[in-house]
Amino acid sequence: MPPFAPAAHAAAASLTGGEPPSPSRGSPEHLLLDAARRAARTPEGRLALVLHLDRLAPPAPQPHHRRIARALLLEAAQRHDGQLFPLRNGDLVLLCRRTLPPLTPGADDPAALPATLARLFGADTPDPAAVVSLWPLGEQADELLGYAVDRLSATAAPFAREAPPFEPIPTRAPGSSLPSEGTLPPQGTLPPQGTLPPPPEALTHLPDLSGLIQRRTAAQIAGASAARARRLRPIFREIAFSLAALEARFASSADPADPSLLRHFARRLDGEMLAMMEAALPGHGPLGMAGCPPSLALHLNLGLETILGQRFEHFAFLCRTIAVPLGIEVPLVEAVAEPGAFARARAFLERSGFRTILGGISYHALLFARPQALGADLLKLEWSARLPGLPAPERQALAAAIAAVGPDRLVLTRADTEAALLWGLGQGIRRFLGRYVESMLGAGRILACPSADVCTLSQCTERAAAATAPGRRFCRNLALLDAGAPEPASP
Amino acid sequence: MSGPPKVSAEELDAAALSTLARDCRLAGVERQVLLVRLSLVTADSYRPHHGRLAEGALEPLSRADRSRLYRLPGHDLALAWRGNAPGREQEALAALSVLFADAGPPLPRLADLVRRFILPRDAERLAACLSAPPAAPRAAPRRPPLDLALLSRIERALASADMSRFARRRPVCRRGASGRFRLAWEKRFLSVVEVGESLAPEHDITADPWLFRRLTRTLDRRMLALLSAPRELAGAAPFAINLNVESILSPAFLAFDSALPAALCGHVTLDLLPSDILSDAAAFAFARNFALSRGYRLSVRGVTAALLPTLPLGPLGLDLLLLRYEPALASLPPAALDAVSPERERIVLTRVDQPAILEWAEAQGLVLFQGRAALPHP
Known part of the structure; x- marks a missing residue:
């Protein structure tokens, strides 16, 4: 059997042996409606399964979600005399025969697919059951017809969204253990996994790297809740190359989805970062620390090789000399890849009086692993919009994981919304990094600044985040801007 | 808890060979020994593949009677056996004589590179040779890391290379x-070292992580x-392969899954790296759930003593943990x-x-x- 073509009509035709549809009615939605009408006439022993991939919250569904789900459903279609309809909104619809009791040992039942799919998408949606509908056609043929009509109407609408096309995937004939040779990728013809971008040397020779730098200010909230927050205190300023900015810089020519290459680029830029910071650190510019309160730390994100190198020793000496409290962030993935080097780097930072921060920790990572065992001073947990809606078992497991780390060792990053702040406070977290707390800091500055009559809150927030002088040239109170927040009033 | 001696495997092999020489001398037992002194080769000429070729x-x-290979400090090798095996010895010497055919001068003479001992007659000479100050550690020539241009060339070459x-x-x-010992399963893998030596011999392909x-x-x-x-897997034993999470979700894996003989379903283990698991933990969870639903076993590999407390098996939802032996393990508390897992069956050392x-x-x-100390009985 040849590989299935990506188009829905080809898949349906090859599964049923029927004639290809006419081009005018060849859309997958038309095909589904025709099939639903036929199935409604002889519904006995058949079922419909809809995988609502469009109900997954971004960044899902990703290509691998579609690829794997399609492979599973295609296999069920082959085994149970079925058809698969990949619709243009990303949904997948399977029509097939039911396996009627008594089930023979080892026989699989397509009615069990929802449970499999729910397990599969368990990490990507708080309610995995909601992404699957199963309709036995004897009783619920109308459900399928209604769904098919809705989909056809939706795709007939202007600006209807189209799902990305599927790549062909190999199949095997039902019952066979080995595919025919024609289904295999022959030696030497594997497609490349993505075009490699230009060498990073080109990047480091760009006239201005400052556009790749982000300047963020983290804050600590004193008080039991957001409503009762007594004080917002800037605790560290983070200067880092933005992976997103790097990705955007190479979007036209590179493989933007390859995080390995982006990390390679970021590490190649470590030297540039140290050079820039050495020059800027003693001054009053956007990357300088001269105007900052002594309690405001500087956080940089560096690779282990850089931290253990000679250049960083010079930088560390400079920070000690001008009394800048320094914290170095190492991504969790790099620490785990080289635990020995991470331990040496952490020991060096500790001897130098600096802090070690583990970054890039998703809530999944906190559920799966115990990053606190690596011994960093602070851990940066990434906010996800899924966090407030986690199912109870995950919610409890995460609460236990946070308690094991100690909420006072956590910084909630990407805290760009009030929901993030409230969730973090609910977990006992007091340190935040993100646009929401930056806005709160900005509001404090606006209230205290005598020159703020011509400034808006968003202008003040943007200027505070600017990593270049032009980005803040209209600010008339740079001292307050760099301090992050006004000095607290004396009691 | 008594830990294993904190000496290298090479030092232990050297001690074992010294013991053999002494025992042969004391008991008058006959043995033949061939010593290959790779430590005499200069750093500029030596490459790791020379050790494997030797x-x-x-x-x-x-294959001779009572034969045993000793891997000694400085990459030296010794092979001891009983009885006469002139044909096999000539065959070995012929191969050793062209060992450095791909390397430039200066090279040691074959007579210096390969030393022959007949025990018990030469026991003291062998013992003296082994007790001589160890060769100065060979400063491994630091090769440059990959760059993008070279990586691109390697990827193109791999697309059409015979990977077998x-x-x-x-x-x-x-x-x-x-x-x-009996075989539980086989690890199947592509030798990264040989890929590097074949396609980028002047570079260290692992240096840029x-x-x-x-x-x-x-x-x-x-x-x-x-x-x-x-037919690649027809009649194959249960096996394990190294994969990245992204690879489990790739079309290539779906092709592999389709081609897997039914007899091997449930007997294939996918070994993942900890850093790969944690680099995109959501993708890992999806891949894990998919692979488990297809009957694969999953493991986390390359776990060291330093990482052990970080990776409990239960929350990871994996079947196995591959724990890499290192002396630091002995100093960990039994707990x-x-x-990691109270079930020892789930830990592979x-x-x-x-x-x-x-x-x-x-x-x-x-x-x-x-x-090497746990090989299946033939």
Whole structure:
């Protein structure tokens, strides 16, 4: 059997042996409606399964979600005399025969697919059951017809969204253990996994790297809740190359989805970062620390090789000399890849009086692993919009994981919304990094600044985040801007 | 808890060979020994593949009676055997004579490179040779890391390369009731070292961790294509392969899954790296759930003593943990293994190259091993 073509009509035709549809009615939605009408006439022993991939919250569904789900459903279609309809909104619809009791040992039942799919998408949606509908056609043929009509109407609408096309995937004939040779990728013809971008040397020779730098200010909230927050205190300023900015810089020519290459680029830029910071650190510019309160730390994100190198020793000496409290962030993935080097780097930072921060920790990572065992001073947990809606078992497991780390060792990053702040406070977290707390800091500055009559809150927030002088040239109170927040009033 | 001696495997082999020389002298037992002194080769001329070629050259003699290979400090090798095996000896010497055909001068003479001892007559000479100050550690020439241009060339070359020449197998064994080791499953992998030496001999392909990560994804796809070839897995034993999370979700894996013989369903283990698991934990969870639903077993590999407390098996939802032996393990409290998994069947100790390591591991209740000291009985 040849590989299935990506188009829905080809898949349906090859599964049923029927004639290809006419081009005018060849859309997958038309095909589904025709099939639903036929199935409604002889519904006995058949079922419909809809995988609502469009109900997954971004960044899902990703290509691998579609690829794997399609492979599973295609296999069920082959085994149970079925058809698969990949619709243009990303949904997948399977029509097939039911396996009627008594089930023979080892026989699989397509009615069990929802449970499999729910397990599969368990990490990507708080309610995995909601992404699957199963309709036995004897009783619920109308459900399928209604769904098919809705989909056809939706795709007939202007600006209807189209799902990305599927790549062909190999199949095997039902019952066979080995595919025919024609289904295999022959030696030497594997497609490349993505075009490699230009060498990073080109990047480091760009006239201005400052556009790749982000300047963020983290804050600590004193008080039991957001409503009762007594004080917002800037605790560290983070200067880092933005992976997103790097990705955007190479979007036209590179493989933007390859995080390995982006990390390679970021590490190649470590030297540039140290050079820039050495020059800027003693001054009053956007990357300088001269105007900052002594309690405001500087956080940089560096690779282990850089931290253990000679250049960083010079930088560390400079920070000690001008009394800048320094914290170095190492991504969790790099620490785990080289635990020995991470331990040496952490020991060096500790001897130098600096802090070690583990970054890039998703809530999944906190559920799966115990990053606190690596011994960093602070851990940066990434906010996800899924966090407030986690199912109870995950919610409890995460609460236990946070308690094991100690909420006072956590910084909630990407805290760009009030929901993030409230969730973090609910977990006992007091340190935040993100646009929401930056806005709160900005509001404090606006209230205290005598020159703020011509400034808006968003202008003040943007200027505070600017990593270049032009980005803040209209600010008339740079001292307050760099301090992050006004000095607290004396009691 | 008694830990294994904190000496290198090479030093232990050297001690064992010295003991053999002494025992032969005291008891008048006859043995033949061939010593290959790779430590005499300069750093500029030596490459890691010379060590493997030298082992290969000694392979004919390894079939002689009572033969044993000793890996000594400084990359030296010795092979001891009983009785006369002139044909095999000539075959080995012929292979050794061309060992450095690809290297430039200065090279030691063959007579210096290969020394021959007949025990018990030469026992003292051998002992003196072994007790001589160890060769100065060979400063491994630091090769430059990959760059993007070279990586691109390697990826293009791999697309059409015959990968079977890089394919290797390594047994994972458990000790049976008879005390002998029997095969639990095979590890199938592509030799990264040989890929590097073949396609980028002047570079260290592992030196840049992120470009190497990208390269491993290409190797995953080639490995999966290799295993998907018709009849490749017909009659195969249960096996494990290294994969990246992204590779499990790739079309190449779906092709492999389709080609997998029914007899192997449930008997294939996918070994993942901790850093790969944590780099995109959501993708990992999806891949894990998919692979488990298809009957694969999953493991986390390359776990060291430093990482052990970070990776408990239960929350990861994996079947196995591949724990790399290193002396630091011996200093961990016994509860450290319990924290990973109270079920010792779920921990595989790798790099079990010495009996002392095996002894320590069995004292910890471990039952699955990979390494030279735990090879299956033929």
